[in-house]
Structure formats: C-alpha cells, structure tokens
Amino acid sequence: MGDSGRDSISAMRPCRIANCSGARGDPGYQMRRQAVLGPVDFITGDYLAEMNLAENAQKMAAGQHDGWEPTAWDGLEQTLDVIKPKGIRIIINGGALNPKGLAQKTQKFVDEKGLDLKVAYVFGDDLLDEVKTELEQTGKLPQHLDGENDKVSLAENATDLLDTKGKPIVSANAYLGARAIVKGLELGADVIICGRVADASPVIGAAWYWHKWSDTDYDRLAGALIAGHLIECSAYVTGSNFAGFDEYPLETFVDLSYGIAEVAEDGTSVITKHEGTNGLVNVDNVKCQFLYELQGGTYLNSDVSADTTDIQIEQVGRNRVRLSNIRGHPPPPTTKLAIFYHGGYEAQLLTNATGYATAEKWRLFEMQLRHALAQKGLTDAYQLLDFQVLGTPKPDPRSQFASTTYCRVFVQADAEVPIYALLKTWSEIGMQHFSGFHLSLDTRTALPRPYLAFYPAVYPQMKLKEGVALLEGHNTKTADAGHPPKYQALSPRENYETLHPVGLSSFGPTRKARLGDVVLARSGDKGANINFGVFVRLPHQYPWLRSFFTRQRLQDLIGPVDWRDDFFIERMEFPEIWAVHFVIYGPLGRGVSSCRLLDALGKGFADYIRDKVVDVPAKFLEEVQEVKRERRAML
Template identity: 75%
Template sequence: MGDAGTSERWQRERGSRPVRIANCSGARGDPGYQMRRQATQGPIDFITGDYLAEMNLAENAEKMAVGQHDGWEPTAWDGLEQTLDVLNEKRIKVIINGGALNPSGLARKTQALVTERGYDLKVAYVYGDDCRDEVKAELERTNKLPQHLDGENNDISLMENATALLDTKGKPIVSANVYLGARGIVKGLELGADIIICGRVADASPVIGAAWWWHNWTDKDYDQLAGTLIAGHLIECSAYATGSNFAGFDEYDINNFVDLPFGIAEVAADGTSVVTKHEGTKGLVNVDNVICQFLYELQGPIYLNSDVTANAKDLQVEQVGKNRVRLSNVKGYPPPPTTKLAIFYRGGYESQILFNATGYGTKKKYELMQKQVRFGLKEKGLEDKFQLLDFQELGTPAPNPRSQFESTTYLRVFAQTDHEATLYGLLKTFSEFAMQHYSGMHLSLDMRTAFPRSYLAFYPGLKSQDELQEGIAVLSRDGSVAQKADAGHPSAYQKLQPRENYETADPVDLASLGETVRVRLGDVVLARSGDKGANINIGLFVRKDSHYPWLKSFLTRSRMQELIGDDWRPDFFIERCEFPNLLAVHFVVYGPLGRGVSSCRLLDALGKGFADYIRDKVVDVPKSIVTDMQAIKEMRRANL
C-alpha cells in the first residue's frame, strides 16, 4: 500500500503551488528506465509520456489485426513495470499515450500488475480516438475526402498523389485516429485515476490535463491552458528540452550531452511555467536550447490544440536560475472547431538501391547510370508506370582526397509504384545493365532494399470536435470497467484564421550595417527544424538584440528559397513570420516531405536536418555580428 501521509500531503498541496510534471518519453524507443528515473531522481507530481509519432499507429495496425502485435507500445509497459513500486510509494500520477492502438489492453495489463502487487491505485484509459471504421465507411459512401489539413490555404498545391486515398479498394485505410485533447484525462483524474493510458491524444495533452486538474481550471481559462500547451510542447519530446537535437551543442563540453535526462515543467496557477530537469543530471536547460525546442514543429505563432488556441507570438523566455527557464506571455483563445485526423492507407510499393562512385568524373557517372536505367524501362514499357522515380546524388567527393572514403559518394535510386511487378522490372533493368556500368561502380552490401516492400501513405485531415465520442473508463481490480464518463466537448470555438505570412515590417538597409564577411550562417545563427505532414518548418534566431535587425531583414521568403537551392521545386510554398521576443524568424516550407514521413522520398523524412543544411550556407554577415559571436563562443569554451 502507499504512504497515506504522502497522499494526504499531496492532496493538501494540490493547487497551492506549481504542479511539477516530468516527461518520460517522446518516441516509442525511449526506454522504460526513463520513467523510473523521473520518479526517483527528485520530487514530481506527474509523469507524462508521448510514445507516438504519426506513423506508429499505422505501422502496427495491420499486425494487430492478425494477432501479431498487442497494439500498445512495449516501452510504455516497460516503464510502468519498472516504476510501479515508486508510483505507489510516492503517489505520483501517470498520464501517457503509450496505449497507442489498444489503450484498454495496456490499461488492463497495468491493472493486473497493480492488483497482483496489492496496490491501491486506480487505472483508467481514454477512448474515442480510433475512427477507422467510421472514416472508411464515409469514404466508401461519398467518395469524398475529409477536408485536408492544409486545404484552406489557396496558395498551396497538394502533392500529386495526395488524393490517392480515394482508391478505397487498391489503397485501403489502415488506421484513422483523431488527435484528442485533455478533456478525457481531466475526467479521469476527477474520478480518482492514478494511471491514465491514452491512445492518440495530442502530444501536449497529458501535460495540459495534469495542470488543468491540479489547478482546478475551467475549459474557458484560455490563457492558463495556452501557457500549459506551450510548456507541454517543450517537454514532450524526450530530451529535446535538455540538450538533445540542440544546434549549439558544439559550444559546450560534449560529454554533458551523453545520457541526457528528460525535461520537467513546473506549471503555475496562472499558466506560466518553468522548464527544468532534476538536479545532478547531465544536459542543460538554458534560453538558447528552450528557444530551439519551442521553434520545433510549429506552424507559426498560432498553436492549435483541441482544448485551446495559443498565440505565442510574444512569448517571453528568460533564465531564472541554473537549468531553469521561465515561459510567460502566451495568450489563449477558444479552440478550433476541428481537430486533426491522421489517416494512413496502403500507398503501394517502394524500393531503393544505392550505387557508389569514387572521385573522378562522378557527375558524368551518375548521368550515365540514369540514362541506362531510363532506356531499359522504356524498352519494357515501364517508364510511365511509377508514382515516383528519383535519382538522388548524395555527397560531394573531397578535393584531393586522403582516403577512398573521402572520395566516395552514392546515387540513391528511389521508386514508388502501385504494383510490385513494376519494381521487379526496375530491378531486372539494373541487372541487365550491371556489367555496362560506369567506371569504378560498386554497390552497398545490403541489397534487400532493392526488392519491393509495401509502404503506408499519410493523409492529414480534419474532423469536427462536436462529432468526437471521447471518454474515460476506470477499471476495477479485476480489469473490468467500473465506471465510464463522457469527456464532452469544448463550450466555445474560434474559427480558424489564415496563417500569418509576412516580410518584416521594419527592414533595415543591409548595406547600412557596415563591412561584411563571408561565413556560414550557422556561425551566427541557431535553428531548429521539423516535419509537419508534407511540410518542413524552420525557426532561426540570433542571441543579441543588436543582431536582430539584420536577421529579420536578411531572412526574407525569397532569401529562404535561395538558401534551399537546388532542392527548391516550383510547387513549394513558403510562409514567414517573426517572434520578436525570441529574436527569431520562422518559416514553413510546404511540400518537401510529399505525403509525410512514412512515404517520403527524402532521406531526411522528418525534416530535422534541414536547419543545419540552411545553417551551413555561406552568406554575407556584418563583421560586427561575426566578431560578437566569436567572443561569445570563446567565452563559453573558456568555461568548459
């Protein structure tokens, strides 16, 4: 049994101080010991975890249907199994979305362990996110697609195959899940739940639910909910708030980034928060890294959630202690009337093969390979049978190389088709021309990717919130449902507005900023990028107020297109906005990721490397800014 004194103290403190919420996962691979660490390394009230990327559910849906997968994420169960004793002792509550496709299954497995150990803990699960049967039936009945997430933007061209979902026979739906908010979670906590297992709730919803209940907010306390949404956005992604994926890592002792802790948010009654970590752990929580993480996977200053619309344009981020960063000045408004609907369907088949070339004449070698392949496909009548056939040149041979590795690059031939036979025809073409190859051609050792495999495609839609059937089920000790409660719907909505897109209102004449030098953009700018369906977002910022007039004048939409270089395509579109308090300029580039991560043609399917690609570009920067940044970096290195 748990410590009654601990439980009573916990109840007395509820609402009288900031709630301390520790995140234990941002992806399905995060190990169970991260949950136990958060529970044992310092005082906390809640543990939250986000185990789901957009493609997790779909990848496991077909396996679950034939009994080859439990539907929930194994690492979520691992964390609960490792941590249950501590949860009971310290009365720490847990809210995670590791239930994935089968939240009721993971809840019952957890309840069985609770009962076995004789603990007085209530286990519950949120239901209502799985809309597969409903979406499938509606699509077959009407032959009309749900409204696309980007459909209201008239400047955007949807990708060529974006409507392939209409082929309900050839490309059947595998999964369809709506992004739920925190309402079911709050209901569960009101019913006394200690462990709440969710499926596809929005990434920040567990954090919002914990703070909402702790501070006894209403669903119209929009500023408080909005501030918590941003706090949840910051800590939900594993160690990203504590040093992972940090563009400025090279300015610090690299050993500090080995075995990182995960983030904690202390959310106050007014919705402001402090992002931190347990004392005595590695990593760092500072303004630079927190801004990087804030700029990750944004659509712009308006952050949408099922419970609230947050306007973070004037967000304030300030260091208030060692490894303590305070967030404030977020405005909240009613949520949108719709929520995201993630539909995955069988897109067809894909394959890839890698051809290596060494040094001299590389461009001509790859040109010859492409001509040979296209000739062979035309002879077989297959040239126009592909959804996609890409010849991607990766790498640049080093000049005057010191090793063959330095001199070697590769050609990635990536293909997608409706039928396996087309890809076998491509493989046969490769084999027929194998001994007619360019000078020095060699292959990667693993040829398995050259054979067809099925792939899943993504359609991001919208669903009316008033149509949701969200609720919470609390289990009895034998695993049966003891109590159910409907989550209800938001009491008010705010219509979606077009996303902001503008150049700076007060540009300066770049020539007036004095002498410039040619340096890499990353020498003076930090950045973070990520995926948003078909799109890539990127936020770039400087670290001194005096540098910002240059940055916002320099980084125009046309400049971003120029920096994208040969990767730019005519059907892409760029949105731009600014975060003046963060000294940041933010862009969304529509289109580079095609139909999303699971079917993307790019190696960087998550868009995470895009920021460092842009930072690697050599540009003209005022010498004064370069000198300032050199001094800042030298000071940090001196303190290592």
C-alpha cells in the same frame, strides 16, 4: 497524497510534470528515473509518431501486435511500485491502438503486486470504421489539413485513398485534447493510458487538474500547452537535437536526462531537469525546441489555441528557463485526423561512384537506366522514380571514402511487379557501368516493400465521442469528456515580410561566414511540410536577421536543386526571442512514411541552411564568440 492535500499544496506551488518519452524507442527506465531522481507530481509520456499507429494496426490485425507500445509497458512495469508513496500520477499515450488492453494489463499487474493504484484509459480517438464507411458510401475525402490554403499544392498522390480497394485505409485516429484526462484524474486514477491524444495533452491535463482551472481559462491552458510542447520530445529540451551542441563539452550530451515543466497557477512555467543529471536547459536550447514543429504563431490543441507571437523565454537559474507572455483563445472547431492507407510498394537501389568525373558518371547511370526502362515500356509504370546523388567527392582526397559518393534510386509503384522489373533492368545493364562502379553489400533495400501513405485531415470536435474508463475490479466506471464550451474559427496563418526592414549595409563591414556561425535554428516535419525557425543571440542583431531572412532569401538558400515551383513559403516573426519562422509547404510529399527524401522528418534542413556561406556583419562574429563563452561558463 489525497485530493485534499493536493488542493492545499497546489495553491502554494507549481505543478511539477516530468516527461519520460518522446518516441516509441525510449526505454522504460527513463520513466523510473523521472520518478526516483527528484520530486515530481506527474510523469507524462508521448510514444506516438504519426506513423506508429498505422504500422501497429497492420500487425494487430494480423495477430502479431498487442496494439500498445512495448516500451510504455516496460516503463510502467519498472515504475508502478514507487509512484504511490511519492504521490505521482502517470499519464501516457503509449496505449496507442489499444489503450484498454494496456490498462487491463496494468491493472492485472497492480493487483498481483498488491499496489494501491487505480488505472483508467481514454477512448474515442479511433475513427477507422467511421472514416472507411464514410469514404466508401460517399466517395469523398475529409477535408485535408492544408485544404483551406489556396496557396498550397497538395502532393501529386494525395487523393490516392479514394481507391478504397487498391489502397485501403489501415488507421484513422483523431488527436484528442485533455478533457478525458482531467475526468480520469477527478475519478481518482493514478495511471491513465491514452491512445492518440495530442502530444501536449497529458501535460495540459495534469496542470488543468492540479490547479483546478476551468475549460475557459484560456491563457493558463495555453501556457500549459506550450510547456507540454517543450518537454514532450524526450531529451530535446535538455540538449538532444540542439543546434549549439558543439559549443559545449561533448560529454554534456551523453546519457541525457529528460525535461521537467513546473507549471504555475497562472499558466507560466519553468523548464528544468533533475539535479545532478547530464544535459542542459538554457535559453538557446529552449528556443530551439519552441521553434520545432510549429506552423506559425498559433499553436493549436483541442482545448485551446495558444498565441505565442510574443512569447518570452528567459534564464532564471542554472538549468531553469521561464516561459511567459503566452495568450490563449478558444480552440478551433476541428481537430487533426491522421489517416493512413496502403500507398503501394517502394524500394531503393544504392550505387557507389568514386573520384574522377563523378558528375558525368551519375548522368550516364541515369541515362542508361531510363533508356532501358523505356525499351521495356516501363516509363509510366511508377508513382515515383527519383535519382538522388548524395555527397560530393573531396578534391585531392586523402582517402577513397572521401572521394566516394552514392546514388539512391528511390522508387514507388502501385504493385511489386514494376519494382522487380526495375531491379531486373538494373541487373541487365549492370555490366555497362561507368568506370569505378561498385555496390554496397546490402541489396535487400532494392526489394519492394509495402509502404503506408499519410492523409492529414480535420474532424469536427462536436462529433467526437471521447471519454475515460476507470477500472474497478470487474466493473468499469466511465465518464464522458464532453466538448469545449466555445470554438473560434481558424483565421489564415500569418505570412509577411518584416515590417521594419533595415539596409544590410548599415551593419558595417562583412565577412564570408557560415550562417551557423551567427544563428541557431531548428527544423522538423508537419505532414508534407517543413518548418524552420532561426534566431540570433543578441537583440541588436535581430534587425539584421529579420531584414536578411526574407522568403526569397530562404528559397535562394534552399537552392535550385531542392526547390520546386509548387512549394510555398510562409514567414512570420517572434520579436521577443529574436526569431524568424518559416513553413515550407510540400517538400515531404505525403509525409514521413512515404517521403522520397532521405531526411523524411525534415530535421536536417536547419543545419543544411546554417551551413550556407553568406555575408555576415564582421562584428557579429566576434560578439557571438563572447556569448558562447558566457553560455559555457553557466554550464
């Protein structure tokens, strides 16, 4: 449809935006499915986790990678022929390090197939040369993302990239907003290929353009931001990664559809999916996804800051959930800058133990290996040497598997040689092993491999040179995105215990139960930090939750083995959705690509906490069972 048709339609109905990807592995057919299974106006896709760009940068520099995500091209190749008749426009960040290259490949395909489509790409996020030059000339790091929080201790190796020779930077990309996307749509682009725009920026850009908002319509932009946050993670808003999945028939979650946001002119939205597809969209799952990857009540983007403290999430139909009461403010003067550098080398050694005296076996194993390393003078040769025991042997086991645990020795070093020395030392004492010692078949993980480390920084928005380029035959038409007209300085994030505590005994008799029997939750990663949101199903249970879940309670539930004294906890509340939210600073070290933990994305943390046995009001357990029956009936 032409712009005049869109103007008249947009005045009458919401903009319907379908997501086709939340990670680089999402297959191309998901884009086509969103285009053909029902009416949509835009298809957006997020293909970039924080470490994609760095991994691709190394391969691209070696001539082994085109710089864009192959699954993004797969989707375009399968979908471009159907979008023009349906009036669909595509906005994706699958261009990664080379959005121009993917745009040119797309334009060539369009020309060869005789499709009447215009292709554009967004530029300005790649700051590698600038950051490298600045660091080499000044010897100073950009401000760390958590640098202004004096309560937070940065990871021990956080400043290693000051060693520009030994640990060179491989990528540095700023998170862009939606301004260039809007410019591209105004130029008539049907397909816009982006690099590192923020995850929700394609959705903001689509709604902004559709409704002809201004860049100071902050409440509307904030609503689109949160709608984008909800649908950008593949099938997360339709049933994937859902804490309550076990309450429904498991076939509900096979071959999941991806989410759709219907964004109204006032910025409110309805989250839904195509009719007749698997999955579910209900208040419980939408709340889980909303609480995912937050850092407090203010969600930041380059175009707007969204105050979500009083967000309302309500069921308005089968597989239809409405979001409202989101307030917007001017964006911060800085945006996130993701810097990746060569951190060194890492490896993991996997050893198994079975049955009787397992705890003593693992203590002996660590004592033997550390003693042997000390004899070789290798005690201080490593950035990190971590002994992690996974699992607990079942008492009176019914199988040997049930009786078996394993130890993961995780090691990082500046060079390969110390890791090879560790492997040799392990081999030399191998025949001094405890009773029942055995190995996994695959020992390749014990060989050193290079790893990338993450330094999250901030970058002044006014320094960005962001724009869009529309391909027109042999010519290119460019437009400068400009900058936001106003900024609002960041204030310290909220951190408080509940203002209205209630004595826990006032809720009546209790029973021992797992937390997950009465609460749902979601957790995830933000750099070095884990965020964790937890909520109850009924409003009269909320005074118990907000009184029960203090910062100290969470620390106690984390437990003395996993808790470290240099961690820091922030806490705040979302009263309208009966939720408490925490940020635990520090557990993920320097972030996903160099994290020592097995759960480097922090996604398992919520279910770990939900599995803890605590005193729960007995009446809550009965009430939750009734809620579960009602939810199943709605499906």
